[in-house]
Amino acid sequence: MRMRLLFTAAFLLTVWGINAQICDDNAKNLQNCGWLNMTEQDCHNYNCCWAQSRLGPNCYHKIFKPAIYKVSSKETTSNGYTLVLTTKDIIPAKYGIAITPLQVDIYMETADRLRVKIYDPNNHRWEIPTRIVPAPNPPTNKPVYLNYNIETSELNEVFWFAVERATSGEVIFNSSVGNSLLFYDQYIEVGSQLPKAFNLYGLGKNMYFVSS
Numbered sequence: 001m002r003m004r005l006l007f008t009a010a011f012l013l014t015v016w017g018i019n020a021q022i023c024d025d026n027a028k029n030l031q032n033c034g035w036l037n038m039t040e041q042d043c044h045n046y047n048c049c050w051a052q053s054r055l056g057p058n059c060y061h062k063i064f065k066p067a068i069y070k071v072s073s074k075e076t077t078s079n080g081y082t083l084v085l086t087t088k089d090i091i092p093a094k095y096g097i098a099i100t101p102l103q104v105d106i107y108m109e110t111a112d113r114l115r116v117k118i119y120d121p122n123n124h125r126w127e128i129p130t131r132i133v134p135a136p137n138p139p140t141n142k143p144v145y146l147n148y149n150i151e152t153s154e155l156n157e158v159f160w161f162a163v164e165r166a167t168s169g170e171v172i173f174n175s176s177v178g179n180s181l182l183f184y185d186q187y188i189e190v191g192s193q194l195p196k197a198f199n200l201y202g203l204g205k206n207m208y209f210v211s212s
């Protein structure tokens with residue numbers, strides 16, 4: 001059985017001047033800024049964060065705190081779901097300002113094919129034309145049998161979606177790891193923890209190895 005997940009994302013390349021980040025003394029893996037015994041004033045002059053009392057570096061580089069998307073509506077459609085995601089976090093981050101709201105269209109296209117489209121419903125962005133990456137025509141109705149189950153978080157929860165094999169219950173994809181979803185003008189990230197022998201392709205530029 002082969003299962004296909006289709007992801008569609010629209011990108012627009014623009015150059016943002018915004019590069020603001022934040023200070024969070026409790027964040028993990030803070031990077032030292034400056035030098036030993038640096039003064040608070042010097043630390044601020046370097047546009048870094050000062051934390052006199054914390055264990056670890058007193059002066060550290062600002063961190064990127066991603067916007068968290070929550071489900072603000074979830075509807076069942078004839079062949080899937082439509083979700084609207086919003087984030088209240090308007091802190092400009094490394095990649096610009098998080099796009100909000102976002103729409104997630106989930107289509108159960110065939111018994112083996114599921115399509116997840118995450119996009120900005122208010123501003124049409126450039127999408128890879130189907131003559132370059134041909135997409136199968138979507139059927140109009142939900143197939144009678146499905147070889148997978150799709151699950152998403154509920155209303156007001158942090159957004160994630162997960163796909164498992166119907167027969168074995170094996171989890172193929174669960175985006176509820178790390179940042180869950182990042183959706184910026186210049187950067188999009190969605191991740192999943194993978195089993196040791198994974199069978200997922202066409203996705204993923206970065207791999208993080210975690211030990212259990």
Ligand SMILES: *[C@@H]1O[C@H](CO)[C@@H](O)[C@H](O)[C@H]1NC(C)=O
Nearest residue numbers: 034035036037038039040058
């Ligand atoms: C940093 O401060 C400590 C304590 O005041 C001092 O012993 C040490 O010599 C200083 N190090 C540098 C590189 O200035």
Ligand SMILES: *[C@@H]1O[C@H](CO)[C@@H](O)[C@H](O)[C@H]1NC(C)=O
Nearest residue numbers: 151160162163164171174176
């Ligand atoms: C995906 O992860 C979330 C959060 O850990 C969990 O509640 C959910 O049951 C998982 N879903 C599947 C299908 O693994």
